[in-house]
Amino acid sequence: xxxxxxxxxxxxxxxxxxxxxxxxxxxxxxxxxxxxxxxxxxxxxxxxxxxxxxxxxxxxxxxxxxxxxxxxxxxxxxxxxxxxxxxxxxxxxxxxxxxxxxxxxxxxxxxxxxxxxxxxxxxxxxxxxxxxxxxxxxxxxxxxxxxxxxxxxxxxxxxxxxxxxxxxxxxxxxxxxxxxxxxxxxxxxxxxxxxxxxxxxxxxxxxxxxxxxxxxxxxxxxxxxxxxxxxxxxxxxxxxxxxxxxxxxxxxxxxxxxxxxxxxxxxxxxxxxxxxxxxxxxxxxxxxxxxxxxxxxxxxxxxxxxxxxxxxxxxxxxxxxxxxxxxxxxxxxxxxxxxxxxxxxxxxxxxxxxxxxxxxxxxxxxxxxxxxxxxxxxxxxxxxxxxxxxxxxxxxxxxxxxxxxxxxxxxxxxxxxxxxxxxxxxxxxxxxxxxxxxxxxxxxxxxxxxxxxxxxxxxxxxxxxxxxxxxxxxxxxxxxxxxxxxxxxxxxxxxxxxxxxxxxxxxxxxxxxxxxxxxxxxxxxxxxxxxxxxxxxxxxxxxxxxxxxxxxxxxxxxxxxxxxxxxxxxxxxxxxxxxxxxxxxxxxxxxxxxxxxxxxxxxxxxxxxxxxxxxxxxxxxxx
Numbered sequence: 001x002x003x004x005x006x007x008x009x010x011x012x013x014x015x016x017x018x019x020x021x022x023x024x025x026x027x028x029x030x031x032x033x034x035x036x037x038x039x040x041x042x043x044x045x046x047x048x049x050x051x052x053x054x055x056x057x058x059x060x061x062x063x064x065x066x067x068x069x070x071x072x073x074x075x076x077x078x079x080x081x082x083x084x085x086x087x088x089x090x091x092x093x094x095x096x097x098x099x100x101x102x103x104x105x106x107x108x109x110x111x112x113x114x115x116x117x118x119x120x121x122x123x124x125x126x127x128x129x130x131x132x133x134x135x136x137x138x139x140x141x142x143x144x145x146x147x148x149x150x151x152x153x154x155x156x157x158x159x160x161x162x163x164x165x166x167x168x169x170x171x172x173x174x175x176x177x178x179x180x181x182x183x184x185x186x187x188x189x190x191x192x193x194x195x196x197x198x199x200x201x202x203x204x205x206x207x208x209x210x211x212x213x214x215x216x217x218x219x220x221x222x223x224x225x226x227x228x229x230x231x232x233x234x235x236x237x238x239x240x241x242x243x244x245x246x247x248x249x250x251x252x253x254x255x256x257x258x259x260x261x262x263x264x265x266x267x268x269x270x271x272x273x274x275x276x277x278x279x280x281x282x283x284x285x286x287x288x289x290x291x292x293x294x295x296x297x298x299x300x301x302x303x304x305x306x307x308x309x310x311x312x313x314x315x316x317x318x319x320x321x322x323x324x325x326x327x328x329x330x331x332x333x334x335x336x337x338x339x340x341x342x343x344x345x346x347x348x349x350x351x352x353x354x355x356x357x358x359x360x361x362x363x364x365x366x367x368x369x370x371x372x373x374x375x376x377x378x379x380x381x382x383x384x385x386x387x388x389x390x391x392x393x394x395x396x397x398x399x400x401x402x403x404x405x406x407x408x409x410x411x412x413x414x415x416x417x418x419x420x421x422x423x424x425x426x427x428x429x430x431x432x433x434x435x436x437x438x439x440x441x442x443x444x445x446x447x448x449x450x451x452x453x454x455x456x457x458x459x460x461x462x463x464x465x466x467x468x469x470x471x472x473x474x475x476x477x478x479x480x481x482x483x484x485x486x487x488x489x490x491x492x493x494x495x496x497x498x499x500x501x502x503x504x505x506x507x508x509x510x511x512x513x514x515x516x517x518x519x520x521x522x523x524x525x526x527x528x529x530x531x532x533x534x535x536x537x538x539x540x541x542x543x544x545x546x547x548x549x550x551x552x553x554x555x556x557x558x559x560x561x562x563x564x565x566x567x568x569x570x571x572x573x574x575x576x577x578x579x580x581x582x583x584x585x586x587x588x589x590x591x592x593x594x595x596x597x598x599x600x601x602x603x604x605x606x607x608x609x610x611x612x613x614x615x616x617x618x619x620x621x622x623x
Contacts, residue, residue, distance in 0.1 A: 051093035199477035243327025270617035283338030313343035369395035371540035382431030424543035475537030526554035541565030
């Protein structure tokens with residue numbers, strides 16, 4: 001009989017018994033993956049035949065113990081719980097000898113081999129991709145030849161150890177050093193050194209079903225202490241402002257950094273200026289879709305920017321009903337992730353409200369995939385529900401229920417749709433059957449002539465920047481590829497502007513964090529660095545894009561692709577940059593040098609100030 005262990009206990013056993021270093025080194029595809037070894041092995045690794053330690057073979061244990069294999073339990077956990085007591089035999093991992101050789105000094109390389117490899121090895125790339133090697137010091141080529149290749153590290157941008165072994169099975173079977181094989185033999189035979197699958201294939205290869213994402217959210221949820229309604233009611237009664245404005249979003253805007261969070265911050269600040277209280281409600285734990293019905297989901301609550309605690313939706317409604325401050329009342333929904341329509345309706349009606357605003361910060365009202373990216377890599381344009389396109393997308397199974405919750409919201413509340421661009425409004429109209437009581441376009445920011453500022457000029461390379469979060473849907477892999485592809489080209493300089501650097505990027509990192517207190521930080525950084533052009537290459541439809549406006553305000557040209565929504569409209573229709581057909585056209589512009597036409601001097605660049613919207617406060621004042 002196979003042993004059973006609770007998920008928590010099983011994870012604790014794996015944390016104690018696994019050899020994390022072995023697990024990463026023996027499975028090179030995990031060397032740089034941002035995964036917890038115990039979590040990965042427990043969820044998927046054992047099913048993939050991976051071994052948790054040099055002394056334990058997953059496949060051998062299952063083969064020798066068919067009752068364990070039939071039960072479907074984790075074989076290593078079974079052994080740790082009861083297998084050892086039952087005298088069940090184990091076998092060493094087939095990867096153990098290679099791992100032992102690696103830790104005892106690795107592959108022996110002759111001086112001639114070292115010299116031959118040096119001609120094709122890129123030390124700058126290797127150290128950038130492997131900051132631990134850079135920190136340790138020593139000869140990077142020596143590290144790669146002895147140890148790095150076994151760890152799945154690559155010697156240059158143009159050579160992938162994993163791809164070379166997969167594309168050349170005879171080399172893999174021989175056990176020869178793949179890079180030395182290429183240097184001495186493979187290059188003369190014109191063997192492929194890297195699979196040209198592109199970043200989209202990499203995303204698809206690691207794509208999780210939506211059900212798995214929900215499971216992750218459950219597993220990562222923090223325990224939350226729930227406060228009684230009386231605590232919130234007392235806080236509302238103690239307010240010295242008049243009236244109440246209620247907002248809903250996916251997270252705590254005072255702690256998270258992002259465009260929609262800054263919008264809520266600006267909205268809150270403006271209602272404070274008007275002397276009105278602001279009650280913000282968000283799920284205490286993140287959730288990737290809407291919820292259904294009356295829930296007991298813990299909701300974090302902020303009152304006038306300060307956390308009051310966590311409450312159930314029913315407790316929030318009770319407190320609001322009992323203690324809404326006298327004066328004008330209003331509400332705005334900025335995001336429904338983690339909320340149910342029933343809870344939202346109950347809360348706003350407890351304040352005597354039925355008419356409010358629904359903001360289009362994304363397209364979450366049309367699909368659980370809020371960016372309208374089929375399988376996170378391709379713009380889908382919100383096809384009809386139940387279409388074949390939805391059938392091949394990870395968000396397809398969740399879409400109907402997700403849209404149904406928004407449908408109830410629009411049917412039972414008198415909502416005015418607030419879009420930050422005409423592009424967003426048009427896409428929303430085309431993509432679904434939701435009916436709003438009214439529609440309004442209010443951009444989050446506007447360009448105005450700058451007083452006393454000149455764009456400046458520069459000598460030296462063309463400066464191409466990526467402003468903001470380095471995520472796939474923002475086009476980061478494309479920028480990263482360009483920075484690596486043209487790293488040694490003296491014509492160009494690649495700059496990443498964000499709060500934190502990205503390991504392995506060959507672009508220069510300059511720390512920038514935009515906050516409510518410093519809303520022009522990105523614009524100022526691009527002016528100081530004299531950025532010529534900024535890549536705002538969203539794969540998805542952007543409803544606005546602060547990054548595009550910040551870049552233009554700094555005098556930089558915006559470079560984007562065809563699916564970027566308001567970014568493409570802003571660049572094309574207002575003449576602020578280029579809209580290219582795809583990333584291959586962009587790379588060709590760098591190859592030919594035609595991208596240099598976007599240099600500040602060549603364009604006669606202008607700088608602008610940015611005037612920010614007051615969001616719902618502006619709409620309420622105008623009504």
